[in-house]
Amino acid sequence: MPYINALQRQKAIFLAGMSGKRPAVPFQAVELRRAAQQRLSARAWAYIDGGASDEVSITANVNAFSKVSILPRMMRGDASSDFSTRLFGQDLAFPLLLAPIGALDLICPGADRVVARACRNVGIPMIFSNQAGTPMETCAQDLGNTSRWFQLYWSKSDDLVLSFVRRAETCGCSAIVLTVDTTLLGWRSRDLALGYLPFLRGLGIAQYTSDPIFNALIEHGEGTAVSGAPKPKVTLATIRNLLQLKANYPGGFAQNLFRKAPLEAVRLFTNIYSNPALSWEQVIWLRRQTKLPILIKGILRPDDALKAMDAGADGIVVSNHGGRQVDGAISSLSALKAIRKTLPKPFPILLDSGIRSGSDIFKVLALGADAVLLGRPYAYGLAVGGQLGVEEVILNMLNDFELTARLAGCRNVQEIDESMIDDQSLTGPV
Structure with a gap:
């Protein structure tokens, strides 16, 4: 869409208001933030x-x-x-x-x-x-x-x-x-208060999982262990999160259910990310x-x-x-x-x-x-x-x-x- 200048857009918003239609997205920063929350x-x-x-x-x-x-x-x-x-x-x-x-x-x-x-x-x-x-x-x-x-x-x-x-x-x-x-x-x-980091659930790592170098590192076994990193205690929550990781990983849940690659990818990511x-x-x-x-x-x-x-x-x-x-x-x-x-x-x-x-x-x-x-x-x-x-x-x-x-x-x-x-x-x- 071409840029709509401010005066044209103001007019369109006000005219729509005559028909009872109001913008769905708040204009003020405080209201926008509150609506998102x-x-x-x-x-x-x-x-x-x-x-x-x-x-x-x-x-x-x-x-x-x-x-x-x-x-x-x-x-x-x-x-x-x-x-x-x-x-x-x-x-x-x-x-x-x-x-x-x-x-x-x-x-x-x-x-x-x-x-x-x-x-x-x-x-x-x-x-x-x-x-x-x-x-x-x-x-x-x-x-x-x-x-x-x-x-x-x-x-x-x-x-x-x-x-x-x-x-x-x-x-x-x-x-x-x-x-x-x-x-x-x-x-x-x-994030710490919730004990939550999205990358550990397979979110936000698509640039890595789509990269040939990263995947080659996984194939060479670089993701099988993270030096010095403790393993989480196995609980129902752990299992749910691992299943969610497999669902988020490229290919989806069914394809990844019995694959080790999703977990190895996350381990490798946490080891080399920064x-x-x-x-x-x-x-x-x-x-x-x-x-x-x-x-x-x-x-x-x-x-x-x-x-x-x-x-x-x-x-x-x-x-x-x-x-x-x-x-x-x-x-x-x-x-x-x-x-x-x-x-x-x-x-x-x-x-x-x-x-x-x-x-x-x-x-x-x-x-x-x-x-x-x-x-x-x-x-x-x-x-x-x-x-x-x-x-x-x-x-x-x-x-x-x-x-x-x-x-x-x-x-x-x-x-x-x-x-x-x-x-x-x-x-x-x-």
């Missing part, structure tokens, strides 16, 4: 909505935006506008992409494909999650000609890392987003392996931003992983200003974590970012309304951003700069 299981909600420890950084991400005020200019003659931008040689209708979110099948079966089709319909790029429930190749087909990037976690197998990169190249991904803040899994209190030894030298190595642009995601310090550039990165994503890794970490927005000063334009800087409205997008661009990644809100939309819910959330964000920018006197992204905001109370690292 009502539709999700406790386990799904904990994983999608939760963060590290006491979740201080989740709150900080959202609250940081209230410390920045917009300074609208009047009478600018904004009868028309164009908020398109260009990143890594590609034209984008808006400076917005969907962030990678793992284990979306917790929300609904085939969730990654649902999101891909929504992105295709609204023309917004999707970043495939390393922890997706559907292989990247399948999602690429659903996206059609819509742009796609691939998020990469660096496992303990460099061969597997390179295999993921080659597959991303082959299925048309136009950038690699190397996430460096998850070399260890954060202390996620809500790599605490990840270093800048490996980024330099990756730069030599692919011609695709490489972005380093998880940067919060100016000195790390410089290291990323020196290692050959083509851009960075300022992010604290939505508050899911280091509780008490600086908010992404608070970190942005100093990082932008350290790496002045045209070096590409994107930002995620805490974006809940179109005005948030405006503030991020005014502080110097080139684009934003939208995370939890589209997952909430998926829970509320499936594919239509994702599309509605994206359009709500874009329409809100369009009106905010035009009412503030900006007709394109170039006019959204630091002169448009007051951020005196927002401080970051020096």
Whole structure:
């Protein structure tokens, strides 16, 4: 579907209201989140909505935006506008992409494909999650000609890392987003309280189970044991979870009932998923392996931003992983200003974590970012309304951003700069 500008969509919504029809997807962030919670299981909600420890950084991400005020200019003659931008040689209708979110099948079966089709319909790029429930190749087909990037976690197998990169190249991904803040899994209190990790049930590991290198490791017996890992006590719950794993594994329950591969795959995954030894030298190595642009995601310090550039990165994503890794970490927005000063334009800087409205997008661009990644809100939309819910959330964000920018006197992204905001109370690292 072509983009529907804010005024046209407002008119359509109000006219539908005359017939008693109201939008099914809430517009305000608080209401959208509440509606999603009502539709999700406790386990799904904990994983999608939760963060590290006491979740201080989740709150900080959202609250940081209230410390920045917009300074609208009047009478600018904004009868028309164009908020398109260009990143890594590609034209984008808006400076917005969907962030990678793992284990979306917790929300609904085939969730990654649902999101891909929504992105295709609204023309917004999707970043495939390393922890997706559907292989990247399948999602690429659903996206059609819509742009796609691939998020990469660096496992303990460099061969597997390179295999993921080659597959991303082959299925048309136009950038690699190397996430460096998850070399260890954060202390996620809500998941811990439930004793629940979706990957152990076979959710969110489709990039692995569809990979020839990963499957070769299983065939060589690498998944038969995990060094130092205790085995769960056999109970009825253990049996139910193992049966659920077999159902979630490619091929389905009947095909996997007597196979050891599902359990071996999960064991292998838990053994190699993250790599605490990840270093800048490996980024330099990756730069030599692919011609695709490489972005380093998880940067919060100016000195790390410089290291990323020196290692050959083509851009960075300022992010604290939505508050899911280091509780008490600086908010992404608070970190942005100093990082932008350290790496002045045209070096590409994107930002995620805490974006809940179109005005948030405006503030991020005014502080110097080139684009934003939208995370939890589209997952909430998926829970509320499936594919239509994702599309509605994206359009709500874009329409809100369009009106905010035009009412503030900006007709394109170039006019959204630091002169448009007051951020005196927002401080970051020096």
